[in-house]
Every structure is written in C-alpha cells, then in structure tokens.
Amino acid sequence: MILKKILTLFILAALLTTVTLPAYGQLIPLKEIENVEMVLYGQPGTGSVLARIKRIELDLFGSAGKGTLPERSNQILKYALPTEDSPSLQLLINCLEWSLLNSISRGAAVDRVAELEEMIYGASKNGALLNRINELLEMTVPGGKLPVAEVEMPEGLVIEAKLLDEIDSAVLTEGQFFRFEVTEDIELEECMVIPTGTRGLINVDKVKEAGGFGKDAELTLSLSDFKAIDGTMLSIEFFSGDDDSHSREIAVGAGFLGALLVSNPVGLVAGYFYKGKDVVIEEGTPLSIEITNGLTVYGLKTN
Structure with missing residues (x-):
C-alpha cells in the first residue's frame, strides 16, 4: 500500500514537471487590449475576452479575425498602439485634428473620427476605422501619408x-x-x-x-x-x-x-x-x- 502511494506521487510529480507553460508571446495581452479600448471607446470593455476582441476587430478592420486569441490580439496591437516599426492609431488621429483644428481633443477615437468626417464630408461614415482614417489622410494631407519620425x-x-x-x-x-x-x-x-x-x-x-x-x-x-x-x-x-x-x-x-x-x-x-x-x-x-x-x-x- 505504501509502495503504491509512493509510485502514484512519483508519477504525478513526473507529469507536473513535463507540463510546459505557454511562452509570453502566446498569452492574451489583456492590459494592452484594455489600453486599445481606452483609445477607441474611452473606457475598458466588458464581457468575455472573445467578445471584446471581436468588437475591436469589427471596428478597426471591418471584420472578425482568425486564429488564436493571442494572435488576434497581437494583430490589433500592431495597428492600434505604437510599436518600434510604426506609429499609433492615436498619433494619426491627433495629427489629423491638429492639422485641421489646431487643437487635440481627449475623446474616444470612434467619436473623434466621426466628428472629423462631419467637418470634412458633412456626415460621418461607416466601415472599418482604419480605412476611414486613411480616407481622411488622403483628403487632408499631401500624399495621404503623415510625415512622422522617432x-x-x-x-x-x-x-x-x-x-x-x-x-x-x-x-x-x-x-x-x-x-x-x-x-x-x-x-x-x-x-x-x-x-x-x-x-x-x-x-x-x-x-x-x-x-x-x-x-x-x-x-x-x-x-x-x-x-x-x-x-x-x-x-x-x-x-x-x-x-x-x-x-x-x-x-x-x-x-x-x-x-x-x-x-x-x-x-x-x-x-x-x-x-x-x-x-x-x-x-x-x-x-x-x-x-x-x-x-x-x-x-x-x-x-
């Protein structure tokens, strides 16, 4: 009986030591996703992680993404937050506001883009936020690309x-x-x-x-x-x-x-x-x- 218990504990310990934790890159970056929600909506999202990620994808890209939640999250962060390779969504909106209004507001990105569209076109538009921002850039910035640098x-x-x-x-x-x-x-x-x-x-x-x-x-x-x-x-x-x-x-x-x-x-x-x-x-x-x-x-x- 004692030998059986020892054998059971040994097997359990072996199993535990063979479990591999996911690498950091495979974790869902919830804090960063919350930062994106603050930029887009002015407040953190509620509900399931899947529902929150899907909402951001629909607003940013116009359609839900594919793949694992960490992969979809990283795709969102690539476009919404500043990285070593590209400026942030917030920089694009800030620069648009500053060039057109000579001031920068603090509201949610979805509302700020709609207000810029109303000023330029007379009405706000629907569709992917990134596409709408690009259209505003093409209408207001020579060449349609902001000259930015680190x-x-x-x-x-x-x-x-x-x-x-x-x-x-x-x-x-x-x-x-x-x-x-x-x-x-x-x-x-x-x-x-x-x-x-x-x-x-x-x-x-x-x-x-x-x-x-x-x-x-x-x-x-x-x-x-x-x-x-x-x-x-x-x-x-x-x-x-x-x-x-x-x-x-x-x-x-x-x-x-x-x-x-x-x-x-x-x-x-x-x-x-x-x-x-x-x-x-x-x-x-x-x-x-x-x-x-x-x-x-x-x-x-x-x-």
Missing part, C-alpha cells in the same frame, strides 16, 4: 501650460480632477511632439479646510494623465525652477508657503471664530511642468 524626449524638458478651471479649496473633494492645457508648441529635432492645446489633468490629493484661529486652508495637488502627440504616456511633475524643490506633488497653502502668524488681540475664544483664507487658484493661472522620464516618441515633422 524623437528622443529628454528628461527635464519644461512645458508651459495654463489652468483651465478655477480651483477653490472651499468646494473641493479629494480625488477631484481639474484640467490644464499646453500653451506653447514643443518641437524636438524639427518634429512636433506636444502641440499647443494638449490637455492633462491635475488631481486633488488632499484638502484641509480653512479653520478657526485664522488657519488657512491647505491643498495638495499632483499631475497625472498626460500624453505626447503619439499617445505615449509621459511622467510629469510641477516645475518650480529650483532643482532642490522638485516633487511629484505640490502643496498650496500654509504648509507650502511657510508658517502663518495671526495676530489676535481679542482673545482665544473670539479667535476660534476667525476663519483663515481658502486657497483659490484662478482659471488661466500659468503652470510650468517638467517631463521626468526620458523616452522615445513619434513626432510630426514640421519641415
């Missing part, structure tokens, strides 16, 4: 921008977002990499309301969600001009400006009812933003 985005590059919404600590909640917009074109190696009008988000990380004894409000903000013209995500932070004060967050209020001294001649009891100032950052306030991760991106040639 460019090195250096770490420490400073971008000028402005706040698009007023930020008022009296009505804020943590996790709230506000918009900012680039105010000067960023060109590198005669290529546009971040055009004027590119938008990003400012996140409210922490809020302390103004309180008694003249205590001012405190506000902690950070930057997030900012992309180059080709859709590459860039790591950014506020830039103050002082190399020793760089941080991924900036605190606005008494904690950032220094200790606040309040003169209170009427006593502590009355002082409790003396409320400090709220933090208000006006719409249009200039911002300086620094790129913190040097990397390679695709840019639109300007010469």
Whole structure:
C-alpha cells in the first residue's frame, strides 16, 4: 500500500514537471487590449475576452479575425498602439485634428473620427476605422501619408501650460480632477511632439479646510494623465525652477508657503471664530511642468 502511494506521487510529480507553460508571446495581452479600448471607446470593455476582441476587430478592420486569441490580439496591437516599426492609431488621429483644428481633443477615437468626417464630408461614415482614417489622410494631407519620425524626449524638458478651471479649496473633494492645457508648441529635432492645446489633468490629493484661529486652508495637488502627440504616456511633475524643490506633488497653502502668524488681540475664544483664507487658484493661472522620464516618441515633422 505504501509502495503504491509512493509510485502514484512519483508519477504525478513526473507529469507536473513535463507540463510546459505557454511562452509570453502566446498569452492574451489583456492590459494592452484594455489600453486599445481606452483609445477607441474611452473606457475598458466588458464581457468575455472573445467578445471584446471581436468588437475591436469589427471596428478597426471591418471584420472578425482568425486564429488564436493571442494572435488576434497581437494583430490589433500592431495597428492600434505604437510599436518600434510604426506609429499609433492615436498619433494619426491627433495629427489629423491638429492639422485641421489646431487643437487635440481627449475623446474616444470612434467619436473623434466621426466628428472629423462631419467637418470634412458633412456626415460621418461607416466601415472599418482604419480605412476611414486613411480616407481622411488622403483628403487632408499631401500624399495621404503623415510625415512622422522617432524623437528622443529628454528628461527635464519644461512645458508651459495654463489652468483651465478655477480651483477653490472651499468646494473641493479629494480625488477631484481639474484640467490644464499646453500653451506653447514643443518641437524636438524639427518634429512636433506636444502641440499647443494638449490637455492633462491635475488631481486633488488632499484638502484641509480653512479653520478657526485664522488657519488657512491647505491643498495638495499632483499631475497625472498626460500624453505626447503619439499617445505615449509621459511622467510629469510641477516645475518650480529650483532643482532642490522638485516633487511629484505640490502643496498650496500654509504648509507650502511657510508658517502663518495671526495676530489676535481679542482673545482665544473670539479667535476660534476667525476663519483663515481658502486657497483659490484662478482659471488661466500659468503652470510650468517638467517631463521626468526620458523616452522615445513619434513626432510630426514640421519641415
């Protein structure tokens, strides 16, 4: 009996050691598929993996693909996301918008292409998204092909921008977002990499309301969600001009400006009812933003 159990365990161990796990290239790249859905639809898909992949194929190519799910996924990524060999779908749409409107929107690709078609043709079209984009390129770009090239985005590059919404600590909640917009074109190696009008988000990380004894409000903000013209995500932070004060967050209020001294001649009891100032950052306030991760991106040639 003991010998039989030992033999069974030995056979089981042998079987386990002979099982070969699939190579990485044969796995379904779910994270990348979700990134494609964010570009196309503005939000991650729902339902089965097969249904999500099929939906993307129908919208991008006009028909469902063949082969295994990893093979079909990689075919999608080849056309939708930037690779070493080709720019991204997002770059094509961004460049079309910038050349026609001198601005870049942040909506879903399917909606942005439809809006460009309405502007050019008077109505949106149906069919494969890639074909529709190519038709727009042929109508608006000489030769029907965007002149793009790879460019090195250096770490420490400073971008000028402005706040698009007023930020008022009296009505804020943590996790709230506000918009900012680039105010000067960023060109590198005669290529546009971040055009004027590119938008990003400012996140409210922490809020302390103004309180008694003249205590001012405190506000902690950070930057997030900012992309180059080709859709590459860039790591950014506020830039103050002082190399020793760089941080991924900036605190606005008494904690950032220094200790606040309040003169209170009427006593502590009355002082409790003396409320400090709220933090208000006006719409249009200039911002300086620094790129913190040097990397390679695709840019639109300007010469």
